[in-house]
Amino acid sequence: xxxxWHKFKLLDFRYHLLCSFIVHLILIGYxxxxxxxxxxxxxxxxxxxxTDAARYVINFESPYNRHTxxxxxxxxxxxxxxxxxxxxxxxxxxxINLIVALLIRSIVKHGLAEFESYKRSDENKLQxxxxxxxxxxxxxxxxxxxxxSDGEISADLAMILWLYNPMTIAIAxxxxxxxxxxxxxxxxxxxxxxxxxxxxxxFLHGIAIxxxxxxxxxxxxxxxxxxxxxFYSHNYRQSPVTRLVKGKHKKLQLKxxxxxxxxxxxxxxxxxxxxxxxxxxxxxxxxxxxxxxLSLFTLTGFFYLLYGYQFLHETYVYHLVRKDTRxxxxxxxxxxxxxxxxxxxxxxxxxxxxxxxxxLLLVFSVRYGLNKLSLNFAFLTLTIVMVAYxxxxxxxxxxxxxxxxxxxxxxxxxxKKAAFFLITIWFVAQAAWLLPAYFLEFQGHNTFMFIWVxxxxxxxxxMAILGRIIKCYMIGKVQKIN
Numbered sequence: 001x002x003x004x005w006h007k008f009k010l011l012d013f014r015y016h017l018l019c020s021f022i023v024h025l026i027l028i029g030y031x032x033x034x035x036x037x038x039x040x041x042x043x044x045x046x047x048x049x050x051t052d053a054a055r056y057v058i059n060f061e062s063p064y065n066r067h068t069x070x071x072x073x074x075x076x077x078x079x080x081x082x083x084x085x086x087x088x089x090x091x092x093x094x095x096i097n098l099i100v101a102l103l104i105r106s107i108v109k110h111g112l113a114e115f116e117s118y119k120r121s122d123e124n125k126l127q128x129x130x131x132x133x134x135x136x137x138x139x140x141x142x143x144x145x146x147x148x149s150d151g152e153i154s155a156d157l158a159m160i161l162w163l164y165n166p167m168t169i170a171i172a173x174x175x176x177x178x179x180x181x182x183x184x185x186x187x188x189x190x191x192x193x194x195x196x197x198x199x200x201x202x203f204l205h206g207i208a209i210x211x212x213x214x215x216x217x218x219x220x221x222x223x224x225x226x227x228x229x230x231f232y233s234h235n236y237r238q239s240p241v242t243r244l245v246k247g248k249h250k251k252l253q254l255k256x257x258x259x260x261x262x263x264x265x266x267x268x269x270x271x272x273x274x275x276x277x278x279x280x281x282x283x284x285x286x287x288x289x290x291x292x293x294l295s296l297f298t299l300t301g302f303f304y305l306l307y308g309y310q311f312l313h314e315t316y317v318y319h320l321v322r323k324d325t326r327x328x329x330x331x332x333x334x335x336x337x338x339x340x341x342x343x344x345x346x347x348x349x350x351x352x353x354x355x356x357x358x359x360l361l362l363v364f365s366v367r368y369g370l371n372k373l374s375l376n377f378a379f380l381t382l383t384i385v386m387v388a389y390x391x392x393x394x395x396x397x398x399x400x401x402x403x404x405x406x407x408x409x410x411x412x413x414x415x416k417k418a419a420f421f422l423i424t425i426w427f428v429a430q431a432a433w434l435l436p437a438y439f440l441e442f443q444g445h446n447t448f449m450f451i452w453v454x455x456x457x458x459x460x461x462x463m464a465i466l467g468r469i470i471k472c473y474m475i476g477k478v479q480k481i482n
Contacts, residue, residue: 013105078180090174182399225372
């Protein structure tokens, strides 16, 4: 069995792409059969909404004439072929899944190369070693006759984690469009880290925000990533902040993590007065913001001229004030149910709902955004916080996490048993929520209180997983050189 897995991961990445695409096609075909023969459809209800909106666009009408269409008009324009062939959109989303996989592979390969470059740097008075030497010996022995390098294997494994994930496959083949937003988020990371183009990265980030509002939470992390004061940046040693920190701390600080492994911690990056320097934009940050504003304002202004305020309300405002008392994993769902008939919600209630999320987003953006090697991990922590703390949380939101997670697996030093345990906790907590939700939805029983309790349990499970991931996150094992 182990030998089969070893051979499987050593396959050329193009075979994995082909195999995954075949699986997508099979499920698209099965979806047609399922929809024709079963009462509960396989196809996502929003897919029909997309098709109807595309039909309005073809007739030169507003896509928002279709009730419950609450997406950018770009989706309706992209899916106009659905009017003639109703499975075009599913094929499009499946192809985007493959492109996302290629982006994941490229970003991970580049990240590993950057890490290796840092290890070889003469400027760093640190000796960086592999986390577990025994594991590396076994790996080298098994890869002795392989044409793939360690970096290629790690990149392929990250790609495989996305390609064969049942949830990501189901999302695309059922006709959900969240893979499009994931594509633009990863494109932003790819352009910034691989191509080193701040303006184009900002331009793509603006498109990502336009397509789906949630990427706006990544903006501060992107801005900090381009700071000349960033850890591992070329200008770090010459910056005023560096000289100030060096004056206080002559030696490097080493922060302990689990299993006696140490990670580099040269300075703290949150809540210090000297870091007001970070708020002064440099040229690269200016290009990032300019590119973002250009694409975001151009698309938003263009569609506002076409469809007026209805476009702004349905695409953005609705998602900010949306309430959902069914199909909602959020721990705030019961509060929304109890206050559904109240028009004027108190200011303090709204503030306490969003304040914890905002604080965590700011801290993680600065803490990990200011590290050149941690931008992907910053995105992961920010996404988990956004999803877990959101007032509306449905299954499709998990795709936001799954598109970022493969980028960070190689930097999360966790045993297989611990990873399996965390995954089990997550699924058990979700299943525990689904049980009372089933009795509410299909049996008509009043189980709101039980669903709320399970929502809190699910939130705690997500926070426990986030805390464990942060604890196990590290750039590498380090030792002092005397």
